[in-house]
Amino acid sequence: MPPAETTATTTASTATDVDDITLEAVSVRYGSAKAPVTAVDAVSLTVGAGEFVVLVGPSGCGKTTLLRLIAGFETPARGSVGVRRSVGVVFQQPRLFPWRTVGGNIAYALARHGVPRRQRADRTQQLLERVGLAGMAGRRTWELSGGQQQRVAIARALATEPHVLLMDEPFAALDALTRERLQEEVRSLADTTGTTVLFVTHSAEEAVLLGSRVLVMAAEPGRIVSEVPIGLARGAGAAAVADLRSTAEFSSLRGELASVMRGAATA
Structure with missing residues (x-):
């Protein structure tokens, strides 16, 4: 269903030299003009070239909607979407x-x-x-x-x-062992190629393992309420990614992010 309003702009190149993705005060509304439902409201974010940014939040908070906007599958009701370079998408x-x-x-x-x-x-x-x-x-x-x-x-x-890879819960339906292996491979692949990644998940553990920073969303309406930097020292290769799971720093950040996510769910 198309957005209730069409006052926004979507541009092919509005980001800066160092940002591959820029969203400025983006809102998406569904339904009729008389009874619109706001899916995301006034969301602004940037993703720098080569960053691995993760979006987390409860179901219905607009994570997938943001990816669809960036991919060009939807148009915002308000605000602007800028994507500096080519985009690839991996679905659930x-x-x-x-x-x-x-x-x-x-x-x-x-x-x-x-x-x-x-x-x-x-x-x-x-x-x-x-x-x-x-x-x-x-x-x-x-x-x-x-x-x-x-x-x-x-x-x-x-x-x-693609210079930018959008991944919408790509491992959610997999068994635990396969999921872990693909997490390690995707993070290693991003490090090797320098691909910019925006990754959606519900999992605090997955977010900390993969992300260089995590954006936490709340629902009704969908909005970003917190940002958690992930300052883990990462070695090269899938084995190094796997080794992160056993460190005290990883456990501490996972607990911190899980607490922030619980707070966002009730915000």
């Missing part, structure tokens, strides 16, 4: 094409991105290696586990070489 469900092979799903994205046919096989293999699925280009998507399907979805998003 993989949303793969079941009639295509694993490689075919990625090749489709490469074709849409303008990659010549002769280069697609090599690029597909490189992307599958990057997400730990080397040699699986010929497999059918329905033959893969949930975690493997999500890796294909990440590879497909990376096929367009």
Whole structure:
């Protein structure tokens, strides 16, 4: 359903030289003009180039709405959205094409991105290696586990070489072990490539593990009520990410963020 008002602007390049994402006093309203429902109200935020920022908050607070605005899937009722560079999106469900092979799903994205046919096989293999699925280009998507399907979805998003990656609870439906492995791989991948990431989750642990800072939202209407910096020393690689879980600093920050999230849920 379209927003109740259309007084906003969405621009392709309003961010500064160091910010990939800028939202300025953004509001989204659904429903009729006579009885609008405010999904998010006067939200402002910036995400700098190479940052890994996490959005947390209760269901219905507008986390996914903000990602949809940044991706260009929705238009705000008020305020402006600026995205300086190209964007890729990973959803909670993989949303793969079941009639295509694993490689075919990625090749489709490469074709849409303008990659010549002769280069697609090599690029597909490189992307599958990057997400730990080397040699699986010929497999059918329905033959893969949930975690493997999500890796294909990440590879497909990376096929367009986005500078900004939006991730909407991509691991929520996975078992705990697969979730942990993909958390480590995504954070390591972001560190390696310098990709800017805006990541949505309900989990304080996931937010602290992945984020360089965490923005906490409250509902009715959706708004940002707190920011928690994550000053953890991070080593390189997935193993280093995994090691963070056992540190006292990680446990302390997780507890702090969980407390802030509980407060936001009742705000």
